[in-house]
Amino acid sequence: MTPRETESATSGGRGGGKRPTVRRTTKTEPLIVGNFHARSFRHAWKPFAEKSLSHWTTTLVIALALTIYGTFHLLLVNAETVLNQWESSNLVTVFMQRGVDRNMLAGVGKAIKGQAGVTHLTYVSPKEALIRLKGMMGEEAKLLDELEENPLPYSLEFRVTGHNREQVRALAREVGTFPGVETVSYDHQWADRLEAVVGLFRYVGHFFSLLLLAAVALIVSNTIKLTIIARRDEMEIMRFLGADDAFIKTPFLYEGALQGLLGASGAVVLTGVLYLGAHGVIGELNRSFGIMLSVEFLSIGQLILLVLVGATLGVAGALLSLARFLEV
Amino acid sequence: MTPRETESATSGGRGGGKRPTVRRTTKTEPLIVGNFHARSFRHAWKPFAEKSLSHWTTTLVIALALTIYGTFHLLLVNAETVLNQWESSNLVTVFMQRGVDRNMLAGVGKAIKGQAGVTHLTYVSPKEALIRLKGMMGEEAKLLDELEENPLPYSLEFRVTGHNREQVRALAREVGTFPGVETVSYDHQWADRLEAVVGLFRYVGHFFSLLLLAAVALIVSNTIKLTIIARRDEMEIMRFLGADDAFIKTPFLYEGALQGLLGASGAVVLTGVLYLGAHGVIGELNRSFGIMLSVEFLSIGQLILLVLVGATLGVAGALLSLARFLEV
Amino acid sequence: MIQFHNVTLRYPTGYEAVKKVSLTLPKGSFHYLTGHSGAGKSSILKLIYRAVLPSEGAVVVEGRNVEQLTRRQLPMLRRGIGVIFQDFKLLYDRTVFENVALAMEVAGHDPGRIPGQVKRTLQNVGLGERMYYNPIALSGGEQQRVAIARATVNCPPVVIADEPTGNLDKEMGRRIIALLDALHQQGTTVLLATHDLDLAGETGHPRIEMREGSIVGIWRDGTASGSEP
Amino acid sequence: MIQFHNVTLRYPTGYEAVKKVSLTLPKGSFHYLTGHSGAGKSSILKLIYRAVLPSEGAVVVEGRNVEQLTRRQLPMLRRGIGVIFQDFKLLYDRTVFENVALAMEVAGHDPGRIPGQVKRTLQNVGLGERMYYNPIALSGGEQQRVAIARATVNCPPVVIADEPTGNLDKEMGRRIIALLDALHQQGTTVLLATHDLDLAGETGHPRIEMREGSIVGIWRDGTASGSEP
Ligand SMILES: Nc1ncnc2c1ncn2[C@@H]1O[C@H](COP(=O)(O)OP(=O)(O)OP(=O)(O)O)[C@@H](O)[C@H]1O
Ligand SMILES: Nc1ncnc2c1ncn2[C@@H]1O[C@H](COP(=O)(O)OP(=O)(O)OP(=O)(O)O)[C@@H](O)[C@H]1O
Ligand SMILES: [Mg+2]
């Protein structure tokens, strides 16, 4: 018959958050690591190694917060990319004057090609233009059948890449001065709209980003407080045994940093999963909009930044807790 | 000279998370409230009343999580409203057969008016239609000048409200069978696009909603664990004094519920602030899109739901902690 | 009435702190429990209020085998036993008054009756003046007396005391013994573990002596008798 | 050397636990500190390791006024004083070995030297067998001995003991006194608070008697002398 203890009413018993088990180890003695930082790290890692639910759930919550933070940035980055794509792949149409011949057209085309950022230059013959017009008019195209002569001029189309809207406008103005060019048109309505949407996103995103980062620091500080409370007897005793500040505080700073780092790593993974998952939806968007959105993941630099932000917030949370709960 | 104590190394000292102060009250004795639930509630409220940083920051974090949750829903609700507005204000154009006269036109108009949801019915004469077409064609309008006779038929335009896309389609099909009607056209490209955007939102929103709700329960569970650890001595002692389960556990359930309720209330306020703040951006959107988006706040029902979700998650978190840390 | 039937307590370490102990403490009796440090005194007490379960044998309190108590019955058992713990087990984040009142709250007493009863009990142990202090503001001996007050405030039929005079000077120790004796006069069953043989010899109550987990004898009025069957 | 110059300690409650006490404990001396429960024994000890600061007067340890120690100096003071607490202050989530080793870790000892020294000290107090148990698995008296081992493992120049035998039987109590006496022979300054006058009388060391916060006399070899200036 094995003995049964009903002694402690909480799993914490008198010790930390862990049920105090009676150890009778066969190993001769526990490892006493000399290095101060090794010791601090060991202490910080201990609750994680012991699968402390609160430490791992805190890590998860931090990961969530940073994922939301990261996702907002991902969305912003991509919205801006889309905005730029839209702008830079802006279709510019150049209508030539009536009576311009193929030679002059070729000359203008050459001049346009000389401009930076111009791609996909195509010549549109009056005949081609008429077919397109008919397509545009739908039901009403029949009336064009009654035309005796094609009244449309030559035109040119090209796209510009790597230009913002202002630059496209300047380019269009310049092309308008070329000999034989009647008028130049380009569309930026869409860009305006998207910019408004991105603006809304940015507004909401920044609002939440700030709150989320504050939340992460607070969450870490809370878990550290948990450890401080769980270890308050230990710390009081260590003080009486003559422990100095560094001996007592450093493990908590490590714990905060660890918490933040693990959370941030989790966030990187989660963001990645989300990114992959969103691919399907984006494909649908692409089909629906008839565009080719290439959604980018966060850059290496941004990922590193995310992890650093996590660690910094972790340390900040630890400092907050130490200042608040470890009166010295 | 006042006496100074340096005894406790942590603010917790030997007691809870609170520095044990030496009380010498002037009141004759502390209030001992009889009612079991009153006692439980008092215990649950105590850390909040004592301005426990961890309790209030947890509440803030819960508020944030639920705000994000609420905002996603707000965005979804509004996106769907927009979608419906777009659809229901759909412009339907009815082209009559060549040779249809004003009488027949009036008859068809009357029949259309008889349909549910039809508004803004207007008759478009061939002359008017030609002017519009010229406007549409811009530069190329000149070629229409060469027409001897206006080739355009009579047409009718109307808008439908309160119909979803399927219903609009059915209506259009029916109108197409009316005598003298050549063809009926309506535009749903925009709706498709918006639907894709809303779909993306829904995807991201549901993903985060689930994670966030889980996070809220975990956060609550963490803070409850904090209280359990801070009160583990008390609970062990109460067990030995003969306290039953209800006496020990009920305060924690109250605490969880309180945590969730306060967090949810905070979320309602935050969402409201965000909603008001977003108004400016939405106004800009409206101007940019040339539309009149009327953004709605969460309904009373949804607000109550949010608060209930908070309370439920709070209790769930408390139960989680009790199951995990209060071995009984 | 408390009975031990051939009780053995083996801790998870494998150590047998109590070895085949049989013992009867009649209702209303007063016994000392003595023995060297580590003899198993505290273990015997813990078995009574079911802080530990026996590995073998049965502990029977008021006719009930403590091992067979349900979740709902265990609190009732404990409310009937006032325990003075060797390490006091006080709450340092509330006043002395509240510490003692907790025992009455837990037992579900009429809240109106609590303050009066708590005050009376604290005055009995000489702490009337210290009522609204935290135990942290009390000396070791004063804390011990708070623990005594808490164990006796409900007037339980059984009082179990683990070294209740360990931190007290002789005089205060005598006062506490007198206090427990007064309860005994009113019909309370008392079991008092102590290492102070002098103190245990001063009153005429029988003394159960333990050595290494076994009862080696029961001394009544200075004469030894064998261990009970 | 430990000196009290007209020290008064007033707790936040307003209670004067120590009243204008002057006292000199020469280096290498061994003193008992006795007095009734609440006399102020623990308070005197707390003043020495600066758990509380005097309200008036000065406490001087090794020539330093403890009140004027900087944040960095306080740990050094405490490393030089081994304290056996009245309530043990052990950590129940680690083994006995780790509890004692902590004192050496904190003091920054060479990690290689720690295990050997810890084991030797535990064997000295008769706990060689219980080294890898948690203190929760020990009896009250055994826990007290762990506290003694921890206080002495660093061989500090000063050892302060607050009722180190309160939970021990006479025999084990004598063993502990002998152990502290041996440290004293090696030059350690020892101050031992106890309510056990018998024990304090058995060795030839002087006994400081307190009553209500004041020193009422110092007894050397059975004869009283007045309080020191
Ligand atoms: N939880 C436990 N796990 C393992 N061993 C234990 C446990 N509690 C006590 N022991 C061991 O059982 C023996 C008896 O312990 P107990 O506390 O009953 O002694 P005691 O007679 O009360 O001693 P003391 O006078 O020192 O308090 C001791 O040797 C102790 O080490
Ligand atoms: N932190 C405190 N705040 C207020 N009063 C205190 C505090 N600590 C002790 N006292 C009071 O000071 C007096 C002396 O306490 P102290 O602990 O020094 O006594 P003691 O001689 O050690 O007694 P014992 O033998 O019971 O341990 C006691 O009456 C106690 O109530
Ligand atoms: Mg014991």
Ligand SMILES: [Mg+2]
């Ligand atoms: Mg004392």
